Amino acid sequence: MAAASDICASCVKELPALPQVVTDLIVAMDRDDLSIDEFADKLARDQALAAKTLRLANSSFYGMPRQVEAIHDAVSVLGMRTVRSVVLAASVTSAFRQDQCPGFAFNDFWRHSMGTALCAKALARHADLNGEVAFTIGLIHDIGRLALIVCAGKQFAQVLKHRDDLDGPLLESERAVLGTDHCAIGRQIAEHWRFTPQIADAVASHHEPPDSPEPTMAGLVHVADNIVHALDLNHAPDELVPPLSLHAWSALRLTEPACRDIFDGVETQLQELCRTLLS
Secondary structure, eight states: OOOHHHHHHHHHHTOOOOOHHHHHHHHTTTOSOOOHHHHHHHHHTOHHHHHHHHHHHTSTTTTOSSOOOSHHHHHHHHOHHHHHHHHHHHHHHHHSOGGGSTTSOHHHHHHHHHHHHHHHHHHHHHHTSOHHHHHHHHHHTTHHHHHHHHHOHHHHHHHHHHHHHHTOOHHHHHHHHHSSOHHHHHHHHHHHTTOOHHHHHHHHTSSSOOOOSSOOHHHHHHHHHHHHHHHTTTOOTTOOOOOOOHHHHHHHTOOHHHHHHHHHHHHHHHHHHHHHHTO
């Protein structure tokens, strides 16, 4: 068995760099003084990201009465927070090519990740936490697993065999075979891509959030992950809902009407986001 540290180092070493505009936006995530003009100018320098932003702005989800043709107008229509989330999603999904993962349900993986991001953002509004940060954590919460598939395919095949033989959770098989798991690798990737410690910590603990009477980012994304699995948005025949932390669930104090609103909103938004970013 390869050393866990070697597997983590290999996964991080082989990661592609994020576009400079995305790195700038990650660093500026907590800046309140970033102007629309500065933001739009940065985004316009990356033609692929600019095209996807315009495509989303002109999607049926936003129902604009006229065609939006300029990045500045798109940022004005969608808002900087929404565009930053979309730009991040577009960049992260593009960082791994589908042909690097033969036999892997690449689009299903990202559909789940984006569903978790949207659900986390909705839960953050309910819990009065930062929705953009919640979206980011939800988007990359399983990035360590994708890195394992791309960079350590042979070892991950052993993980899958172990999981199938014991019919148990994939997380436990990762730990048994690799001596590490996608959460720990996800933390290293988040740090490598210069996300904040808050984001890296939440990615690392999204399966085992700390017990807290108040909502935390790790607990919030943990609940979002469970909700999206339970909604079975991928229609996967072997979909399993991970164990739910009752502390994390109770801390959110969700009512039945709030849950229904979140479920409906996530399903509606997810269709449009996937159409924009994965097609």
